[in-house]
Amino acid sequence: MILPKIKILDEKDKTLRKISKEVTFPLTEEDQKIIDDIITYLTMSQIEKYYTKYNLRPGMGLAFIQLGIPKNIFVIVEEVDDEKFENYVIINPKMLSHSEELIYVGEGEGCLSVNREVTGIVPRYARMRISYQDRDGQRQELRVREDLSVAFQHEMDHLNGILFVDKIDAKNPFKDKEKMREI
Ligand code: ZN
Secondary structure, eight states, rough: OOOOOOOOOOTTTTGGGGBBBOEEEEEHHHHHHHHHHHHHHHHHHHHHHOOOOTTTOOSSSGGGGGGGOSSSSSEEEEEETTTTEEEEEEEEEEEEEEOOOOOOOOTOOOTTTTOOOSSOOOOOEEEEEEEETTTTEEEEEEEHHHHHHHHHHHHHHTTTTTTGGGGOOOTTTTTGGGEEEEO
């Protein structure tokens, strides 16, 4: 695999605060290429041989706005088995429903735009159902749970200019811990 040349914006960049816009179809060739590049990048970042060689931080999700493009598109590459991956290309997503139950990632969430250690609780729905468009513009529905649900909510926040660090209570980073389940 060849590492795609992509530049991920750092949290200090105000572009990350932009609200991304609805995407129209068909996708441009440029957007198709960026989607493929993101899939390759995220996949390589989770394979030891590559993340060691290229000094990559492992990541499972990336939104277009993190490359400076304010479009409602994000990609998630989930490792489902040892170096076996499932890709999600999500365009114009909408949350249809979510669980009452809240969860948080015990070791803390990570983001390829946040290049520092951040501890604290980011409350997320344990399960949710979304509607989105695929690369062909077809409306699809999807149910996600647990860590995949966290990843989807994290990326959907990016489309609204929100970073996970915004959701941590600065004065009390572990506030309401007992009201949520740690994953
Ligand atoms: Zn992120």
